[in-house]
Amino acid sequence: xxxxxxxxxxxxxxxxxxxxxxxxxxxxxxxxxxxxxxxxxxxxxxxxxxxxxxxxxxxxxxxxxxxxxxxxxxxxxxxxxxxxxxxxxxxxxxxxxxxxxxxxxxxxxxxxxxxxxxxxxxxxxxxxxxxxxxxxxxxxxxxxxxxxxxxxxxxxxxxxxxxxxxxxxxxxxxxxxxxxxxxxxxxxxxxxxxxxxxxxxxxxxxxxxxxxxxxxxxxxxxxxxxxxxxxxxxxxxxxxxxxxxxxxxxxxxxxxxxxxxxxxxxxxxxxxxxxxxxxxxxxxxxxxxxxxxxxxxxxxxxxxxxxxxxxxxxxxxxxxxxxxxxxxxxxxxxxxxxxxxxxxxxxxxxxxxxxxxxxxxxxxxxxxxxxxxxxxxxxxxxxxxxxxxxxxxxxxxxxxxxxxxxxxxxxxxxxxxxxxxxxxxxxxxxxxxxxxxxxxxxxxxxxxxxxxxxxxxxxxxxxxxxxxxxxxxxxxxxxxxxxxxxxxxxxxxx
Numbered sequence: 439x440x441x442x443x444x445x446x447x448x449x450x451x452x453x454x455x456x457x458x459x460x461x462x463x464x465x466x467x468x469x470x471x472x473x474x475x476x477x478x479x480x481x482x483x484x485x486x487x488x489x490x491x492x493x494x495x496x497x498x499x500x501x502x503x504x505x506x507x508x509x510x511x512x513x514x515x516x517x518x519x520x521x522x523x524x525x526x527x528x529x530x531x532x533x534x535x536x537x538x539x540x541x542x543x544x545x546x547x548x549x550x551x552x553x554x555x556x557x558x559x560x561x562x563x564x565x566x567x568x569x570x571x572x573x574x575x576x577x578x579x580x581x582x583x584x585x586x587x588x589x590x591x592x593x594x595x596x597x598x599x600x601x602x603x604x605x606x607x608x609x610x611x612x613x614x615x616x617x618x619x620x621x622x623x624x625x626x627x628x629x630x631x632x633x634x635x636x637x638x639x640x641x642x643x644x645x646x647x648x649x650x651x652x653x654x655x656x657x658x659x660x661x662x663x664x665x666x667x668x669x670x671x672x673x674x675x676x677x678x679x680x681x682x683x684x685x686x687x688x689x690x691x692x693x694x695x696x697x698x699x700x701x702x703x704x705x706x707x708x709x710x711x712x713x714x715x716x717x718x719x720x721x722x723x724x725x726x727x728x729x730x731x732x733x734x735x736x737x738x739x740x741x742x743x744x745x746x747x748x749x750x751x752x753x754x755x756x757x758x759x760x761x762x763x764x765x766x767x768x769x770x771x772x773x774x775x776x777x778x779x780x781x782x783x784x785x786x787x788x789x790x791x792x793x794x795x796x797x798x799x800x801x802x803x804x805x806x807x808x809x810x811x812x813x814x815x816x817x818x819x820x821x822x823x824x825x826x827x828x829x830x831x832x833x834x835x836x837x838x839x840x841x842x843x844x845x846x847x848x849x850x851x852x853x854x855x856x857x858x859x860x861x862x863x864x865x866x867x868x869x870x871x872x873x874x875x876x877x878x879x880x881x882x883x884x885x886x887x888x889x890x891x892x893x894x895x896x897x898x899x900x901x902x903x904x905x906x907x908x909x910x911x912x913x914x915x916x917x918x919x920x921x922x923x924x925x926x927x928x929x930x931x932x
Contacts (some may be wrong), residue, residue: 443509443512443513443515443516444516444519444520446488446490446513446516447513447516447517447519447520448516448520449488450470450472450485450488450491450503450513450517451517451520451521453480453481453484453485453488454472454474454479454480454481454485454501455474455475455476455479455480456479457520457521457523458475459474459475459476459479460472460473460474460475460517460521461473461474461475461499462500463514463517463518463521464514464570465510465511465514466510466569466572467507467510467572467811467857468492468504468505468506468507468510468806468811468813468814469495469502469503469504469505469510469813470502470503470505470510470513470514470517471500471501471502471503472500472501472502472503472517473499473500474499474500474501477496477498477499477501480496480501482494482496485503490505490506490509491503491504491505492504492505492506492813492814492816492817492818493813493816493817500562500566504813504814504817506803506806506811506813506814507806507809507811561751562751563623563624564664564751564754565751565753566619566623567616567619567620567623567664568616568619568660568753568754568757569753570619571612571615571616571619572753572856572857573857574608574615575608575757575760575855575856575857576855576856576857576858576866578604578605578606578607578608578609578855579605579853579854579855579856579866580855580865580866581601581604581605582602582605582606582854582855583854583865583866583867583868584601584865585598585601585602585605586868587873588601590873609760609761610639610656611639612660612663612757612761613635613636613638613639613656613659613660613662613663614632614635614636614639614663615632616635616660616663616664616667617631617632617633617634617635617636617663617664617666617667617670618631618632618635618667619631620635620663620664620667620668620671621667621670621671624667624668624671625671625675626667626670626671626674626675627674627691630670630674630691630694630695631666631667631670631671632667633670633695634666634667634669634670634694634695634698634699634702635662635663635664635666635667635670637666637699637702637703637707638655638656638657638658638659638662638663638666638702638707639655639656639663640655641655643655643657643703643707646703646704648703648704648705648707648708649708651708653703653707653708654711656761657707657708657710657711658706658707658708658709658710658711658713658714659710659711659714659757659758659761659762660754660757660758660761661710661713661714661754661758662702662706662707662710662711662714664754665702665706665709665710666698666699666701666702666706669698669701669702669706670694670695670698673693673694673697673698674690674694677689677690677693677694678690681693714758714761714762715762717755717758717759717762718758718759718762718763721759721767721768722767725767725842725845725846725850726845726846727846728842728846729842729843729844729845729846729847730839730842730843730846731839731842732771732838732842733771733774733835733837733838733839733840733841733842733843733845734835734836734838734839734842735835735838736768736771736772736838736842737771737772737774737775737778737834737835737836737837737838737839737841737842737887738775738831738832738834738835738838739831740772740774740775740834741775741778741779741812741816741827741830741831741834742831744775744812744813744816749772752768752772753856755768756768756769756853756856757856759852760854760855760856763852764852764854764868765852765853765854765868765869766852766853766856767845767850767851767852769852769853769856769859769863770841770851770852770853770863770867770880770883771838771841771842772838772859773810773859773860773863773883773884774833774834774835774836774837774838774840774841774883774884774886774887775812775830775831775834775837775838775887776807776810776811776812776834776859776860776887777833777834777837777860777883777884777885777886777887777888777891778829778830778831778832778833778834778835778836778837778887778888778890778891779807779812779815779816779820779830779833779834779891780804780807780808780815780860780887780888780891781830781833781887781888781889781890781891781892781893781894781895782819782820782826782827782829782830782833782891782892782894782895783800783803783804783807783815783819783820783826783830784800784804784888784891784892785826785829785891785892785893785895785896785899786800786819786820786823786826786895786899787800787801788896789895789896789899796819799818799819800815800818800819802814803815803818803819807860808860808861809858809859809860809861809862810858810859810860810861810862810863811860815830823899825895825898825899826895826899829891829894829895829898829899830891830895832890832891832894833886833887833888833889833890833891833892833894834887834891835890836886836887836889836890836891837883837884837886837887837888837890838883838887839886840879840882840883840886840887841879841880841882841883844879848870849869849870849871849875849876849879850869850870850871851867851869851876851879851880851883852867852868852869853866853867853868854866854867854868860884861884863880864877864880867880
């Protein structure tokens with residue numbers, strides 16, 4: 439797909455009902471997201487069988503196609519171009535994927551059927567509000583870290599105030615962007631969502647008294663902005679159905695901003711502020727009193743969340759912690775899941791010496807895995823094989839326990855932005871100790887995850903006897919879809 443994104447895009451469009459069936463095109467770090475007018479037109483089995491497609495998530499009107507980092511950008515651009523031009527022909531049918539990919543598709547289909555619930559669909563929509571903000575969070579987080587290093591080293595004092603302004607401006611106004619994206623995601627007018635969410639960060643709210651106390655600009659943070667924009671969307675829709683057409687352009691925006699703004703000031707900001715404070719307090723107490731156990735649980739369970747695409751629902755929590763404390767202490771713990779995945783994949787690579795195809799897949803996916811992007815290894819390796827997925831979770835639990843132990847001992851490791859993990863998280867690390875100590879604890883967690891994931895997989899994963907290909911259905915070196923594939927692939931997500 440990387441070599442010919444146009445053909446790949448045409449093949450994808452063929453299997454989702456053609457360009458005319460596509461209503462929206464977007465992407466995140468690894469997934470192509472297609473809004474579809476008629477989801478029933480999708481040929482899901484054929485879509486999953488495309489070479490380079492690592493997984494498919496049926497979200498109803500929005501389908502997600504996992505392509506991996508680097509590839510997804512090129513294919514998305516090609517899809518947008520083809521949809522815009524609505525060509526009458528598409529690329530030729532690529533050949534089917536191997537048995538391992540087919541097994542991964544079978545497991546993924548079962549997961550999709552069990553997890554298409556209103557709650558999880560709602561979480562995916564909330565994630566859709568925050569995913570577009572990740573590039574800005576990453577860029578500003580790195581600049582904030584660089585500014586901190588320069589300030590502590592007393593270097594370039596003429597530059598650090600400017601860097602601070604550039605790095606902090608987005609976070610100061612993030613509520614507005616959350617409001618715009620919320621209205622867009624839930625069917626409202628984006629600018630009205632942004633206008634109501636702006637109330638949360640407007641300095642003048644300090645003059646407003648609610649429940650006997652003065653409000654503070656930014657009180658409630660992104661949670662307050664999200665709720666305010668959701669309310670604005672509901673009020674706007676209510677007005678659209680009742681206001682006469684001749685007055686709609688005047689009354690609907692006015693009523694939407696007035697009603698939603700007042701409710702935000704005299705209710706949502708206070709409530710969301712209490713919730714946001716509780717989130718920060720709970721995170722601190724959890725790590726201080728049970729850091730090792732919390733790291734063990736969070737690091738061990740994060741891969742199933744990634745597999746289901748629900749990990750992005752944690753973004754509001756991360757963002758709230760960054761707003762309050764300057765960094766999120768949860769992300770480094772969760773990042774250990776990627777380390778366990780890398781260790782497990784390396785063990786499979788060593789065990790299956792004669793499986794050229796799978797070893798090629800692992801070599802291609804490992805760079806992304808080292809940078810914390812887990813989908814290629816999940817859908818291409820560990821989940822179809824079954825047991826390596828469980829041992830990868832064990833590696834993540836061990837790494838999370840390591841970092842959590844140090845947090846319990848008083849050394850907190852956090853990240854100033856969300857998005858990257860693995861090695862890519864080093865420039866974004868922050869904490870209550872020196873930068874060297876913070877980086878050392880995080881590196882120790884990664885090494886623990888790599889080691890435990892590798893050893894657990896090495897000890898429990900047994901290559902089939904037919905690895906040479908003589909007893910594996912006549913396919914040389916592809917014996918990986920016999921017994922081992924059923925040793926826990928589906929049970930891992932129950």
